[in-house]
Amino acid sequence: MRYQRPKGTADILPGQSEAWHFVEETARLLFGDYRYNEIRTPLFESFDVFARSAGDTSDVVTKEMYDFHDKGDRHIALRPEGTAGVVRAYVENKLYGPEFAKPYKAFYIGPMFRYERPQSGRQRQFHQVGVEAFGSDSPALDVEVIAMATQFFETLGLTGLRVAINSLGDAESRENYRQALIDYLKPHYDELSDDSKERLEKNPLRVLDSKDPKDQQFVEDAPSILDYLTESAQAHFTEVKALLTELKIDFEIDETMVRGLDYYNHTIFEIMIESEAFGKGYTTVCGGGRYSGLVKEFGGPADVSGVGFGIGLERLILLLDSEGIEMPTANDLDVYVVGIGDETSHETLKLVQAIRGFGFSADRDFLDRKPKAQFKSADREKASFVMTLGQNELDAGTVNFKSMVTGKEDTIKLSDIYEDFPQIYDQHFEE
RNA sequence: GCGGUAUUGGUGAAGUGGUUAACACACCGGUUUGUGGAUCCGGCACGCAUGGGUUCGAUUCCCAUAUACCGCCCCA
DSSP: OOOOOOTTOOOOOTTTHHHHHHHHHHHHHHHHHTTOEEOOOOSEEEHHHHHHHHOTTSHIIIIIOEEEEOTTOOEEEEOSSSHHHHHHHHHHTTTTSTTSOSSEEEEEEEEEEOOSOOBTTBOSEEEEEEEEEESOOOHHHHHHHHHHHHHHHHHHTOOOEEEEEEEOOOHHHHHHHHHHHHHHHGGGGGGSOHHHHHHHHHOGGGGGGOOOHHHHHHHHHSOOGGGGOOHHHHHHHHHHHHHHHHTTOOOEEOTTOOOSSTTEEEEEEEEEEEOTBTBSSEEEEEEEEEEESHHHHTTSOTTOEEEEEEEEHHHHHHHHHHTTOOOOOSOOOSEEEEEOSGGGHHHHHHHHHHHHHTTOOEEEOSSOOOHHHHHHHHHHTTOSEEEEEOHHHHHHTEEEEEETTTOOEEEEEHHHHHHHHHHHHHHHHHO
């Protein structure tokens, strides 16, 4: 094997790509119903676009960015997620201007890149679908976004969703909580895992995410961020909960759910699902939340906030597969044209072309194979009908028309097929 | 970035330091000089991820590299 695909990449082959279309089309249609329109931004951006949005010290920037210098010595990075590019485009195209609807709602679908160690469902090139809505602080928009995500999964046929929400409050709430958390954890410093010791220094909220069982014991008794929300932050969260209840969307509050970045505030949420595909327990298939400051960071107005989510498509399709959800496969073949003898090649090609011209699918043999082998191909491609054309038919100006379902055969004039194939098709399909 | 397991044909896989690398599925051909899903028969790895090394001899042992998978880190 001379060449192999780059580490952490995958070929999506015919047979699988139909499932991708299904998921993507479902997203396009549904998001359209919510009046989110597709935005397509470059797969690569200036390195700074992502470094800016993620913070210079985060692992994403230092470790996971797929970056390089181009021939003009520009520092380029392949996009590791969708939000930064969308925000950049929002600001660069001045979509906050008065002529645009507010909130400005957009979705994206496409490949993302992270230079990390591949594992199942984690690749260096992977795909996400996500949405962003800018320019409204309304809790109703938070809930619309959550509702859209849950409806997306339900439309795909998934059940047993679990919606977890939390609030990080505003900047003041976060600062108060951060200090409280440090005060709580500091006395236990020596008992924490090495990883969490470091987290405590760099990003205390991350300790809440630790997988270490000992850490988790401390986390259980840690103060809750919800007790540190300012009055207005509290009001926002209360309204979100009320609206979710109104929409009959079941949710639970996870006080330990956090985000690493400072830009997140108020509502954050994850949608989880229990599936064999990812071992036991619930796995997150969608993460999202509200953020502020990003637009300003990119040079836009200071007061424009955003809310959105991202969904990893590889994981989602793994999930749909393991849940046995029916997804469309390659479309069936209407007609297979069997040609017998070299002399028929011209006519069989004209036939398939004519049938395709009428909007039906048609195929023929290209390997000079015998009739039996051609019938096998027709069978494998699930052809509804087979037309057989040999010297006899050619002389008579006819074709043998066989239904692969009933096995019934009929002789049809070539001229009739060229004139009105749909009529012949309908007539025989009825039987 | 760290640790572990694995790598045999189109696929699933068995196998051994020594002459022809099981078996099954798929595919191709024949049985039927022009008709599918069945039966039977035949074909299908000069090769065991790649590169070195040990050995009289390696797919089998050792080392390196690549890739996949699992765990950690991280996951905006």
